[in-house]
Amino acid sequence: MKQLKETAGKIKSMEIRGAGRIARAAAGELRDYAYRIRIKDIDEFNKKMKAAAGLLVSTRPTAVSLPNAVRAVMRYEGESVAEAKSSINKLADEFISNSENAVKRIGEIGSRRVRDGDTIMTHCNSAAATSIMAAAHEQGKNINVIATESRPRMQGLITIKQLDSLGIKTSLIVDSAVRYFMKDVDIVIMGADAITANGSVINKIGTSQLALAAHEVRKNVIIAAETYKFSPRTILGELVEIEERDSSEVISKEKLGEFSNVSVKNPAFDVTPREYVDLICTEVGAIPPEMAYVIIRDFLGWGIEEMNSEGIW
């Protein structure tokens, strides 16, 4: 339980972050937790697993990769605890390796859209998006990247570090300079935390203004997202919840305490309508956002009837 809570805490505090990474961490934790349970009774075991799944999913509400990963592992079968454990082990390992391969494949597919000499603008830090840049660079294309800081958590600093270590020339800009620099950009590449059935993209706050600025000057926006970032529940009309994080990420509690009429709003994500997205690059191909429903139906393996039930596992 201690380690389970620790992993959940790390996801919540964003020590483990990035939609793909939290998904893999949750799948791995469920597998390890299962092996730590010392109960012989299968019903009791299942109850513990359900509680653990619930705890992990509750840590961050927006990135759908998290419930999708948990769902993938919680499909385990077994009449006995030993069987259940081995099924969980197999499903978790499968999810993790498929996820890692997906990020690599997205790089290969997406890099075909990058031309030699392109300037790419990106936002926040997305493993799927940087995989495209890394692949293009590896192919010998000379690219320049403009990376936003991505306030308040400054994930842009992670991006510039990663790109720098690959030898990719990168300029760091403040978030509000996005429109100013858009004229120099050839293509915008960003990640996603969730994609809805109608092709809207939920990603780090600021993504939609970047996409809007790109749209204004007809620059292509590519979203790099594994298939498990598509949200099955949006087929049922559900909206993706936007995580509101603590005010202390924006201004210290002490400073805020100096004011009587000030509050802080700190949404972690926003929604980009599909009209501003040219292509979603997944591991099964680059698709127009209008095809999001097909990905949910054909690649996630969720039956509509399963989604109608109370919980998702």
Ligand code: RI2
């Ligand atoms: P990958 C991140 O969320 C960013 O919004 C990023 O674009 C998205 O997850 C996808 O990241 P946060 O955890 O899975 O920083 O592509 O809030 O790495």
